[in-house]
Amino acid sequence: xxxxxxxxxxxxxxxxxxxxxxxxxxxxxxxxxxxxxxxxxxxxxxxxxxxxxxxxxxxxxxxxxxxxxxxxxxxxxxxxxxxxxxxxxxxxxxxxxxxxxxxxxxxxxxxxxx
Amino acid sequence: xxxxxxxxxxxxxxxxxxxxxxxxxxxxxxxxxxxxxxxxxxxxxxxxxxxxxxxxxxxxxxxxxxxxxxxxxxxxxxxxxxxxxxxxxxxxxxxxxxxxxxxxxxxxx
Numbered sequence: 195x196x197x198x199x200x201x202x203x204x205x206x207x208x209x210x211x212x213x214x215x216x217x218x219x220x221x222x223x224x225x226x227x228x229x230x231x232x233x234x235x236x237x238x239x240x241x242x243x244x245x246x247x248x249x250x251x252x253x254x255x256x257x258x259x260x261x262x263x264x265x266x267x268x269x270x271x272x273x274x275x276x277x278x279x280x281x282x283x284x285x286x287x288x289x290x291x292x293x294x295x296x297x298x299x300x301x302x303x304x305x306x307x308x
Numbered sequence: 309x310x311x312x313x314x315x316x317x318x319x320x321x322x323x324x325x326x327x328x329x330x331x332x333x334x335x336x337x338x339x340x341x342x343x344x345x346x347x348x349x350x351x352x353x354x355x356x357x358x359x360x361x362x363x364x365x366x367x368x369x370x371x372x373x374x375x376x377x378x379x380x381x382x383x384x385x386x387x388x389x390x391x392x393x394x395x396x397x398x399x400x401x402x403x404x405x406x407x408x409x410x411x412x413x414x415x416x417x
Contacts, residue, residue, distance in 0.1 A: 198350075227404065236312070236396055236407030237351070250404055284350055288403075295339070295403055299350035 196221070198287050198300035206306045207275050215270045215303045219287030225249075226268040227297060228260060229284040237284055243268050272305075280307045312408035314397055319414045326384040328411045330397030333378060337399040340373065342382045345394045345410070354382070354395075389415045 199218045207213050219226050225244045229237035239252035243262035262268045266287075272279055282304050286297035311333045320326045332340065338359050343351040357364045357371045357380070364371045370383040380397055394410040 225403075229405075234409070236398075236409045237405070239404040239406070242403060250402060252404060286351075286405075295400060296353060296356075297405060298353065299343075301350045 198285055198298055200283075200285050200300040200303050202303060203301070204304045204306075206308060208308055209275055209277060211275050212271065212273045213275060213305060215283050215285075215305070217268045217270070217285030217287075217300060219266050219268070219285075220289075220298055222289055223287035223298070224266050224290050225288040226262060226266065227286045227288070228268070228270045229286065230254070231282040231284055231302070233281070240270070275307045277307050280305060312397055312399055312406055314408035314411045316409065317412050317414070319416065320387050322387060322389055322415055322417045324387055326387045326391070326413055326415075328382045328384075328395050328397075328413065330380040330382075330408055331378055332380065332397070332399040332406075334399050334401040334406070335375070335378065336401045339400055340380050341398040341400065341405065342369075342371065343396040343398060343407075345396065347393075351396065384413075387413075387415050389417055391415055
């Protein structure tokens, strides 16, 4: 059973460009959350998708948007990239109806903005 | 507000016990979590504790929770070099995880 997968592994973009990151959840999971981890910091919550809708959002600007597809996979889009957007972007998936609410993380996409 | 604080660095010798401490702010968190991150990797869920428990033991891991002081600790018994990693404490007042900055554990042989 594959875990959470993310693509691409690494990405280099130029300031002002747009980027799309992809995530496939673990089999049987229906909720996807995205986190940004800057170097030397803990992950920060960006948003969470459930039933193809954004269920909860962290303190990130509208340049950060997402989507969830009917097969539960998800995309994170970032527009007008800034140097400060350079980070490891982590996707986490969660199974339905569990208590506690467990999140399983993928290996991340390393984004470098130059 | 939501904030999780951790000490940044801990160094121990192989075979010793390690204790990583964390303080959190949101008393509405039903569960508190410990995650491990190895270099270049994502986060691995190590263990969690329900907020009405004082202690949870899971093999070499012991979690202690002082809800009055909002203090959480993770004890790793018989620490091995393979335990070298960054350890994150996280609270979860809703469905999002709120992480600390992480404690880097260095284990020397």
